Amino acid sequence: MRPVARLALGAALLGACGVVSALFVVERMGVAPRALAPYVEKRSSGHNPAIVGAGQYASRMLLALDRGEVRPVLQAELHALAIGAQQVAVGGSGGEAAQRVDVIDVDGLRAAMKEAAAGTIITLAPGTYSIGGRALEANRGGSAEAPIVVRAAQPGSVTLVSSVLMAVKVSAPYWRFENLTIDGACQRDDDCEHAFQVVGAASHFAAVNNTIGGFNAHFKINGSDGRFPDHGLIEANTLFNPAPRATRQPVTPIDLVAASHWTIRSNIVRDFVKMHGNQISYGAFAKGGGSGNVFERNLIWCERELTGQPGQRIGVSLGGGGTGKSSCRDGRCITEQDGSVLRANLIVGCSDAGIYLNSAAGSRIEDNTVLDTGGIDVRYPTSSAQLDGNLVDGPIRARDGALLRLGDNRDTGLWRSFVGHHPVRALFAAPTRGDFGWAGDAPLRAGGPAPESREDLCGAARGATRIYGAFEDFTACRRP
Known part of the structure; x- marks a missing residue:
């Protein structure tokens, strides 16, 4: 071999070794390109134009390698899915013993909630109800056999427009809210904190088939005076924000602290951007020393329409960012969560982790699909x-x-993101555009059928052939 050829070969080998070494270091560091990009841009800011330009270019390249082209997914017809709020009403029967109360305005609604007893079904006439001055109070208890229900007869026919800190405060057990639209309409985002605050004795709360937007924490669940609102249900709701939240307050559509045995099922949670403070937001978390909480069959899309925003969006977390001791169930938070489950969720388009566990003991993370x-x-x-x-x-x-x-x-492997290689993402037709059909064959698992018969994301029973992730066929998630 000629000297020049040997030199060229040696240089190529050294270069290859350098690349391999760099990728090994990247894998060990555990920092994804999407997390490194804003750091590089921030560190290069304030210097001479050449350094600033180089930092911005490096940031764009890192994001492009990791995420590709991120655009608002306006064409993804989430309203056509059999997940989230549906067009068909739920509930309403209540049995022969139910006491039915019809209301036509917000004063009538306040009065009906104040006088409600176990078995009362409060039905709102179609229209818009403006909640101002103070929250609606749900402080009289229902029972397991006869919960108190607040509902619209038809989804989309009733809108509660809230201009107060919390639209509804629930402090008594067995209240159920269904088929409602609730909009936060405050001039300052700090003034529209919660659609529902579920506190203290408000066990067995249920919210089913509601569409809720324009709040920092659409559901805020926490203890009070040593009591905790356990055994709640949040099912088939659509939770979103139409714009980034201009607040330093926590931005987490499902913010569950210190309560146990909740089921969070079949919801759509999307677009939860926090503009101020630490700029960290979550789609949902359970923390504060609770246990036995289940998040299953949810679609969590961190950045569906609100793309290109600064900050960090995390899909779902057991433990969140931690809890102050005074808010912990045991006063200490030895663990933030114990024995909780994340199952068959589709988590998409987050600038940080799709699933994050912080001091979460005995967790089960099963059959989730986590993309981009x-x-x-x-x-x-x-x-x-x-x-x-x-x-x-x-x-x-x-x-x-x-x-x-x-x-x-x-x-x-993390290193693949630095070279723009995404083999799992490539299994899907066009996931960043909302098409989660398989591009080819579904990814089959080794071994026999699943040990338990459970529904997938779309509500379909798992078949004898085991497939990785939240669903076997995404077309089953679309309504007929």
Whole structure:
């Protein structure tokens, strides 16, 4: 071999070794390009124009390699899905013993809620109800056999427009709200905190088939005076914000603190951007020392319409960002969550982790599909999790002493994001545009059928053939 050829070969080998070494370091560091990009741009700002320009270019390249072209997905017809709020009304029968009360204005609604007893069904006439001055109060208890129900007869026919800190405060057990539209309409985002605050003795709360937008935390659930609103249900709701929230307050559509045994099922949660403060927001979390909470069959789309915004969006978390001791169920928060489950969720388009566990012990993370996010991140020695059947467009990571028990999952090494290689994302037709059909064959798992018969994201029974992720065929998620 000629000297020049040997030099060229040596240079190529050194270059290849350098690339391999760099990718190894990247994998060990555990920092995704989408997280590194804003850091690079921030560190290069304030310098001479050449450095600023180089930082901006590097940031754009990192995001392009990791996320591709991110555009608002206006054409994704989420209203046509059998997930989230539906056009067909739920509930309404109540049995022969039900006491039916019809209301036509907000004063009548306040009076009916004040006088409600177990079995009362309050039906709102079609129209717009403006909530001003103070919240609607749900402070008289129903019962397991006869909850108190507040409802619209037909979805889309009743809109509650709130200009107060919280639209509805629930402090007594067995209240159910269904088929409502609730809009936050405050001049300052700080003044529209919650559509529902569920506190203290308000166990067995239920919200089903509602469309709620324009709040920092659409559902705020927490203890009060040593009592905790356990055994709640949030099912088939659509939660969103039409614009980024100009606030330093927490922005998390489902903000569950210290309560246990909640079921969060079949909701659409999307577009929850926090503009001020730490700029970190979550689609949903459970924290504060609760246990036995289940998040299943939800579609969480961090940035569907509100793309290109600064800050960090995390899909769903057990543990969130931690809890002050005074708000913890046990007064200490030895763990933020214990024995909670994330199952068959589709989590898409997040600028940070799709799933994040912070001091969450005995967690089960099963059959989730996680696309265009920073992957699954399990952190701290008090976190332990069993992961099985997940389809992850990104890495599954344990850090800072967390314990993982990995079953059969399919994920992507972090280094691939730095070279723009996304094999899991490529399994889908056009996921960033809302088309979650398979581009080819569905990714089959090894082994026999699932040990338990459970519904997938679309409500279909799992078949004998096991497939990674939240669903077997996304067309089943569309209404006939």
